[in-house]
Amino acid sequence: MHLSKRLTLFATAGLVAGGISLFSFKNDDRFFEIARNLDIYATLFKELNMYYVDEINPNRMVKSSIDAMLKGLDPYTNFYAEDEIEDYMTMTTGRYNGIGAVIGQRQGKNVVLMIYEGTPAEKSGLQIGDEILKIDGVDLKSRKDADAGKLIKGQNNTAVKLAVKRYGVTAPVEVTVMRDVVKMTNVPYYGMLSDDVGYIDLKDFTATASREVRTAVQELKGKGMKKLVLDVRENPGGLLNMAIDICNIFIPKDSEVVTTKGKVTEWNKTYTAMNAPMDLEIPLIVLTNSHSASAAEIVSGVIQDYDRGVLIGQRTYGKGLVQTTRELSFNTKLKITTAKYYIPSGRCIQAIDYSHRNPDGSVGKIPDSLQTAFKTKAGRPVYDGGGVLPDLVTENQLAAPIAQSLTNKGLIFDYAVKYRHDHPTIKPAREFRLTDAEYADFMKWVANKDYDYTTQVEKDLGTLEASAKKEKYFDLIQDQLKSLKTKMSHSKDADLMTFRNEVRALLDEEIAGHYYLQKGIKEASFADDTELKAALDLFKDMNRYNSILKKK
Missing domain, CATH: 3.90.226.10 (2-enoyl-CoA Hydratase; Chain A, domain 1)
Incomplete structure (x- = not known):
């Protein structure tokens, strides 16, 4: 049966089977409006399916229309199509069949961003920073529509063969991983x-x-x-x-x-x-x-x-x-x-x-x-x-623009991959800190990388200039604006030194994660954690702790 006819029949049959008819609720405006609009929707979809100039994907069209409808409510009322049920179950149970690696896009490349402790990915020797080229022979570069995450998932005790490009290695590396039930921990x-x-x-x-x-x-x-x-x-x-x-x-x-x-x-x-x-x-x-x-x-x-x-x-x-x-x-x-x-x-x-x-x-x-x-x-x-x-x-604490740019461009991550290759071992995560010499090496490495940014002050000056031109005050203040722009124009080298503590903290955490995974990131963050410091200070003063919990 033609899809559009089936939809119309389903809409009508559903109303009757549920004990709803246009006539039984003729005195109930609410149910009449529901039935009327369902009929309008079914006939509209029929016309689109029959006459639209290009072929349409029924599943995608309906999903889009449902999502748009729910968007008018609160952000948490969501529809899950049949092919999304596995993701829904993962969200509620924390379990899925796979290898235990987070795969993400880095400049159009499928890269291993994190590996979970004790999972098949860790046991197989897969490394953070590996670029996945092929999954069971499927070339991800030629198959732009391929979803790496879905291709890697599969039945327990089945193997998935990965071809990866690894930093410092010329030829692709072949890694075979046995899939298993991966449990996402609530307490990492x-x-x-x-x-x-x-x-x-x-x-x-x-x-x-x-x-x-x-x-x-x-x-x-x-x-x-x-x-x-x-x-x-x-x-x-x-x-x-x-x-x-x-x-x-x-x-x-x-x-x-x-x-x-x-x-x-x-x-x-x-x-x-x-x-x-x-x-x-x-x-x-x-x-x-x-x-x-x-x-x-x-x-x-x-x-x-x-x-x-x-x-x-x-x-x-x-x-x-x-x-x-x-x-x-x-x-x-x-x-x-x-x-x-x-x-x-x-x-x-x-x-x-x-x-x-x-x-x-x-x-x-x-x-x-x-x-x-x-x-x-x-x-x-x-x-x-x-x-x-x-x-x-x-x-x-808002991140400095240079720190945001380095992170968003993936340069903090990329340098950690390089560092992991150059240094087989590091101190325990709680003790690890980049030395001044190593931070200077990072500054040299990043010098020719593209990570420009605009500071908030520069944005505000741009807004002020536009307003001055619009309101015809620009001629009066253009010299002052030019002077301010010159003074506030950022230098990446200068910012790398001004915000070195913040940038270095990001590097410390990222590098520790490449050696010690999630636990490494957490332990490396302790030294710069404002809330954690406040908690430890409060625990040293139990009189103050107890006074907070009493009625003022």
Whole structure:
């Protein structure tokens, strides 16, 4: 049967089979409008399919129209087509069949950007920085439409043959990797920061998040941990039940964690801690930033509401919406926002306007008139309207333009590949730092690379000049503008020295990652971590720590 006719029949049959007809709802304007517009959509698609000058892809067209429709709602209501279900399952379970390597585009090339510890990719000898030329004989240069990630994935215990170009090696290197179940860890790093301070980096909330955090707490206690830093920065959230169970590690059984409220009142529910806690007394600091969202905000908000620990960092993202997955026909899914969640103080942390944000993703300053005050268990004031505001706020450090350009152009990464080739071993990640001589070598290496940029001051001067010309003041101030431009015109060599600490920190982390993978990146970052330094300083002053948690 012709596709357009099938679509029309499906639309009509679906209305009848579901007990919906135009006549039975003639007095219900809402259902009449739904049925009318579905019919319009089906007939429109029929006309496009029959008469449009070029052939159209039905799957792509429908997917585009659905995505456009959902875009008018909130950012978290999404449709998953049948060929996207595997990615959806990876997102919720943290598991997929593959090799455990992150493949990304670098100047049109498919490059290995990271390898996960203990995965087939690491065991096979694949290296960060390898450019993938062929996958099972498929030449990626001639097949521009080929998706390297999808070609590498496959059934467990099957081999994938890669031809890679490796730095310092003339001929392509052949690497055979046996596929397996790859588990993306929620806790990529945990360890001791000092003799008595433990640290857990929680990056996701898939199905094993709670178990991983509990294991980390138990092991760190065995190493002498008396105080804990829980890091949920850059954590986009995930499963609600994992957030509840992680809160339960630190708060008593039967304590309220979160309440969901939506249109379907039967689905409204209050979730409580179901298990005995692991530790109700250990001093706790939670690190947050503007990319801590959803489940990460539940954990940080609950810890704050119960005065169970001190929050340090920046205001969280402000996603207080609950999504439910609904099964659709032909193995497709709809992830739909069904409710808002409220933490124990009664506040909803959903940003008032989730469509307009600062460039860094944060909600920015919320006017006092739009905020409602709530109280923690100890009576401390907290507010709704946009994320969770930490008890100690640190400034969000914006990267210098030269650092952004070096990173975006891939030059920090490329130099790390070169460094790894030239240096078989380095010190442990916590101790590794580029020497002054090595940084000078980097400056020479990058001197002939293309990474120009425009500073914010230069942009502002350009705007001022344009405004002056528009309003006919340019002749009066052109000499001053020219002088300012000369003074503020950036020199890359000068900027490399002015911002050398920032650039060197990026190099240290990237290079450490090439030797020690994710754990190396994390440990190399400790020395320049503003929030972590603030946490360690606070733990050295427990009188101040305790005073923060008391009613002002």
